[in-house]
Amino acid sequence: METPRDDQLAEDLRALRPTPHPQFATELDKRAAAGFPRRSRLPRISFGRLRAVRPRRLLLPAAGLAAIAIAVTTAFVATNESKESEGGGGSLLSLTAPQAQESAPTTPPVETAGEEATAASGAASSNGASFSYDGSGRYSRSSDRLDNRSVERSAQIVLGADPADVAEDAAKVLEAVHAHNGIVMRSSTRQGAAGEAGARFELLIPSAKLNDALAALSAIDEVRSRHEATADITAPTVNVGELLQDSKARIDSLLGQLEGAETESEREAVEAELRQERRHRARLRAELQNLQRRAELSRVLLRIETGAAEEPSGGGAWGIDDALGDAGQIFAVAAAVAVVALAILGPIALIALLAWLTHRAWVRRERRRVLS
Amino acid sequence: MEQALVAEAKDAPRAGDLAFDRLYRSSRDDVYAYVASLLRDEAAAEEVTAAAFERAYRKRNRFDPERGEPRAWLFGIARNAALDELRCRGRQAELTAEPVDFDGASLDEDVAQSERRLAVAEALERLEPRERELIALKFFAGLENREIARVLGIGESNAGTKLHRAMTKLREACDGNA
Numbered sequence: 001m002e003t004p005r006d007d008q009l010a011e012d013l014r015a016l017r018p019t020p021h022p023q024f025a026t027e028l029d030k031r032a033a034a035g036f037p038r039r040s041r042l043p044r045i046s047f048g049r050l051r052a053v054r055p056r057r058l059l060l061p062a063a064g065l066a067a068i069a070i071a072v073t074t075a076f077v078a079t080n081e082s083k084e085s086e087g088g089g090g091s092l093l094s095l096t097a098p099q100a101q102e103s104a105p106t107t108p109p110v111e112t113a114g115e116e117a118t119a120a121s122g123a124a125s126s127n128g129a130s131f132s133y134d135g136s137g138r139y140s141r142s143s144d145r146l147d148n149r150s151v152e153r154s155a156q157i158v159l160g161a162d163p164a165d166v167a168e169d170a171a172k173v174l175e176a177v178h179a180h181n182g183i184v185m186r187s188s189t190r191q192g193a194a195g196e197a198g199a200r201f202e203l204l205i206p207s208a209k210l211n212d213a214l215a216a217l218s219a220i221d222e223v224r225s226r227h228e229a230t231a232d233i234t235a236p237t238v239n240v241g242e243l244l245q246d247s248k249a250r251i252d253s254l255l256g257q258l259e260g261a262e263t264e265s266e267r268e269a270v271e272a273e274l275r276q277e278r279r280h281r282a283r284l285r286a287e288l289q290n291l292q293r294r295a296e297l298s299r300v301l302l303r304i305e306t307g308a309a310e311e312p313s314g315g316g317a318w319g320i321d322d323a324l325g326d327a328g329q330i331f332a333v334a335a336a337v338a339v340v341a342l343a344i345l346g347p348i349a350l351i352a353l354l355a356w357l358t359h360r361a362w363v364r365r366e367r368r369r370v371l372s
Numbered sequence: 373m374e375q376a377l378v379a380e381a382k383d384a385p386r387a388g389d390l391a392f393d394r395l396y397r398s399s400r401d402d403v404y405a406y407v408a409s410l411l412r413d414e415a416a417a418e419e420v421t422a423a424a425f426e427r428a429y430r431k432r433n434r435f436d437p438e439r440g441e442p443r444a445w446l447f448g449i450a451r452n453a454a455l456d457e458l459r460c461r462g463r464q465a466e467l468t469a470e471p472v473d474f475d476g477a478s479l480d481e482d483v484a485q486s487e488r489r490l491a492v493a494e495a496l497e498r499l500e501p502r503e504r505e506l507i508a509l510k511f512f513a514g515l516e517n518r519e520i521a522r523v524l525g526i527g528e529s530n531a532g533t534k535l536h537r538a539m540t541k542l543r544e545a546c547d548g549n550a
Binding site for chain 1: 377389393396400401404405408409415417418421422425426429430433452458459475488489492493501502505507511512539542543546
């Protein structure tokens with residue numbers, strides 16, 4: 001057999017050319033005529049259907065969804081911010097209230113059994129104190145009390161009145177305070193023309209009756225503003241209670257040492273230490289009582305104003321300035337949300353891009369290798 | 373099939389479809405022959421050929437005439453599909469495939485021609501896959517050297533050189549068979 005020449009070899013190769021089966025060719029022609037309807041070896045799933053959609057067609061819905069998400073997030077954040085700013089006065093009140101409470105007159109505790117019982121009963125009636133006195137010289141945690149938080153509440157009310165009604169309104173305030181077992185810490189009234197006349201009250205209202213008292217006070221005259229605030233003082237209350245328990249244990253120990261003292265000098269030393277520890281215990285008890293009082297009694301600042309109501313800054317009818325301000329705020333929040341979204345989506349997109357590039361490089365390498 | 377697959381915007385779908393239809397009709401058997409020579413499995417070749425045309429049809433709007441001829445573009449897609457199939461086989465267990473019958477057409481030839489073509493087929497089987505691919509692109513698919521170069525991503529002269537070497541090797545293998 002002779003070696004085939006080039007043209008003969010080419011002819012032989014063309015003759016060896018594989019040809020498709022007629023049935024396959026017919027089926028493929030049909031599919032071509034039908035526009036190659038997608039077929040899959042695997043059961044069609046929704047993700048596969050999604051992949052069949054052109055990226056450009058996915059772009060618009062995706063952009064719409066992203067825009068809606070950003071708008072909703074912006075609205076949510078903006079709403080929260082406005083609520084927080086509205087509650088800002090309340091927060092200030094809650095910060096100033098403890099100082100006022102601390103300035104309230106307190107009775108120095110005297111270490112007698114009877115007064116301890118009185119203090120204990122006060123603790124028991126506290127609306128959130130976490131420690132109580134069991135009458136046997138021990139402060140103990142009460143499990144049901146641990147469920148309650150020790151919360152200090154405060155409020156500020158501004159009433160508007162005619163100058164002629166200031167005295168009558170002031171009397172009604174006092175009446176309402178007494179009706180709810182409250183305490184008037186300070187009060188002052190001014191008579192005069194509109195804008196000059198007015199009254200000011202610093203009140204302590206039992207926290208359990210605060211809502212009723214505020215309702216009664218608000219009913220006296222026109223309410224121009226009303227703010228309420230709360231502050232959780234559970235942690236300091238628990239802390240002082242624990243220190244008080246430690247101090248009690250220390251005193252018990254010292255009393256035991258005192259009974260066992262054999263010499264006069266030893267006895268005097270223990271007594272000195274005992275006096276010091278009792279003073280410490282008295283301070284702690286006063287502190288605990290103060291905390292309990294802050295939880296039991298809510299501080300209310302009430303002012304009666306005459307004349308035109310003070311418009312808050314930027315108040316009045318909603319105008320162009322307000323609109324621009326609101327628009328600026330919304331724009332700032334939207335920009336912040338966009339930055340946060342970019343900060344989140346950027347790395348994810350970068351990782352996805354790197355993964356895609358790596359996969360593509362790997363596929364190309366494998367394709368090159370498969371023929372090697 | 374040198375006509376671009378893109379058309380004027382106003383009648384793009386119909387003109388594009390018609391262009392693709394012409395490409396399909398002129399290339400169907402060529403693509404099958406090329407894929408079958410790579411896979412050496414009739415059933416797999418049919419599957420991959422259909423998949424390649426399906427992919428090409430989906431991507432027909434992305435075809436850029438400036439980057440090459442439509443046939444080169446189509447064979448590039450077919451090549452990737454065939455190589456992906458080979459990759460899948462590599463990851464799976466060895467498949468039992470029926471080899472493509474290369475000498476079926478020679479039944480009616482005279483004995484000398486049949487023997488010669490049988491020797492060529494056997495020599496072709498002994499070539500490296502890359503060499504067999506070059507010969508398949510040239511003689512089974514009927515591509516020009518520049519189209520082969522485009523499909524393989526190499527220069528045209530390089531494609532010609534590689535093809536020449538493959539033919540030389542094939543000829544030597546035929547001599548060995550003889």
